[in-house]
Amino acid sequence: MKKITVALVGQPNVGKSTLFNIIARGNAIVSNWPGTTVEINKSTVVHNEYELEFFDLPGIYGLTGVTLEERVARSFLLEARPDVAVVLVDSLNLERTLILALEVLEITGKVVIAVTKTDVAHSKGVHINYELLEKRLGAPVVPVSAIKKIGLDRLFEAILRISNEDRRPLTISYGELEPFISSVEQIIREARNLPSYPARWLAIKYLEGDPEVEEILSKSLADRYKELEEIRGECKRRIGEDIAVFVSKKKISYIQESIVKGAVVRAVVEEKRKTSSVLYNPVAVATLSVLFIFALFIGVFIVNTGYPLTAILVRAGQSELASKIEEYTLSGLVEKLFDYISSIVYGRLGETTLALFITEGLLGGVAAVLVFLPLIVIVMAVLGALEDSGILPRLAIGTHAILQKIGLSGHAILPVTLSLGCNVPGVLSTRAVPSAGERLRLIMLTPFIPCQARLVVLLALATGIGGIAGSVLVPFVYLVSFAVFATLSYASYKLASKKRREEVELLLEIPPLHRPYARVVWWFTWHNVKHFLAKAGTIIFAVSIISWGLQHVSTNLSFTSDINNSIIASGSQKLSFLLKPLGISGESSWITAYALITGFLAKELVISALMTATGASSIQEAVSSLGLTVPSLIALALFIALYVPCLPTLAAIYMESRKARYAIITIVLMIATAYVLGALAYLLANIFL
């Protein structure tokens, strides 16, 4: 069977994910573009004796190489060289979305244009002459409506046809720029060791000042690169404005004058749309947004651990009801299940080393992953619905004014909100932040936002403390963490704005609101959960088993059931002096040190490490056997919330910033903050409590 590779390219909100989902029918494989965390979804479909391999490239506004996604999409087209590129354009925003189509057509002629949302356009009285567009663009133009599954057969036909034809890239005339383009092109054609990119495309991008193209040319042209610089200097003087801007303008007027003119007819005069005033009122939207996010997370927290509902019930004297609810929260149910399996294993195997390994090592590892799974499913489903329905950009607008006060823009709302669930997707989602400076600051600061794993640890410590101090511990730590995040964010903004005149601004498209499509939400959820299981899941599972092993191997490398003789105990003992500022010292302080070391791998492991190392069956018992005072516990809680990003988060920071330096800065910043605030909390608590 002949194989054809097809790339799907489109701007955000043109309906690309919907089309991909319909084509893939749920069968997709996610892979990362080499060296980045940008994902490309792949799905193979058999059609008329052909095997079509679809690659869903990230949604991008253009191929200028400004954002990571744009660079990835661009190198996919240039290097992976798909047989056909399907570019999606929005029938309701034809002129704007055609810009991307032109940019793709300048790289490769093997393009099929899919015009989306045609059913909606039709009902709005927009009529498009597809044949005329086809003739002018020199590429097949197919109207589709993914939701109603219209036009898919014609799309497949066009793809098969184009894959067998030889087509040249489109040449747009850039007027006064042309002589300069041909001079540069000439030099490029004479060069030997250049990658086989279209020469004219390289020439235009070089004149525009594209950093990636500059690097390629300066490397392979060596001595002739000077000539290019002279040509570009002359060109800038002649054009009199930024060349990239000049090129963009030419493209737009080319679309308006030579492509769309006469091919699109609006039969009906557009009715004046009613604008719902609440949705546009900044104060109302900001308040609603914050309340909405707050309610969302409280709801998710309650489903997962029962907190803060259980804490309120306990205060109201309804402890029994509280523990009943806790039993039926997701965490409670998972715990129950594992207790049940453990009892079966012990029943079958007795109290043997094997049984110990299965229940504590293996099952413990699975449990550590499973505890998080339901939570991630809920958070991802809610976020998927928010994104697909078009509510998310409205939250960004609503919170922009507030976030600006701490040196961020509305674009930061997604990373900040996601980080409350888990820092890893929080760091990854900074990609949607258009300003590079703001994005970098967010990558380094989001780990200060307490994630669900830390919530679990804090809740356990709060139980250990008990009393009033225990019940206010969680809100207190969250408040401090947010204050630290806000302060550092503002300070770093001030620093950056002095150095680079950085500004936090908002610029985003507001897609129309609609009911979320179940299929898209499901896809988003499943995709992210799978990701979590593959990446974080394996790390947590492996680490749980390794740490179980370290606890049961003694310093002379034989099996031991007493953790005090283990390798990990002797290692932690050497480090435990570091905890003195938090008021944690003495013989058993190594256990806390050990728990903190495990917590670096995944924060939720702190509690299980404390319990297994003390051999306690409840957190209260563990705390009392460690001899920790209330001030020490408060200091410890604060320290755990802030001390270091977990290993998966660090990996994400490194991958997204592409520099180890930023991961190291984050670690140093967090340890320093945790130390100072932990020690301060210990001192103050000793005075006032």
Place this chain on the structure above:
Amino acid sequence: MEAVSLDSVREGARVTVLQINGDGWVRRLYQMGVLPGSKLEVVFNRGFGPLIVRVGDTEISIGRGIARKILVRVDES
């Protein structure tokens, strides 16, 4: 007709973009369809916070700092 900055235009007005100053945001604005010659409708502007304008059939939200650098001509207020 005199040129004014977009952030000072009243809600409901229709304007034509004359010039966009500044650097980083210009290309993104172009990609979103805001460039010299584009016709915009100011859907929302309350004197603070981001503006909302309509370009073709899309609404986009523009931060006040960016709007200040967009010079427009008011066609219909």
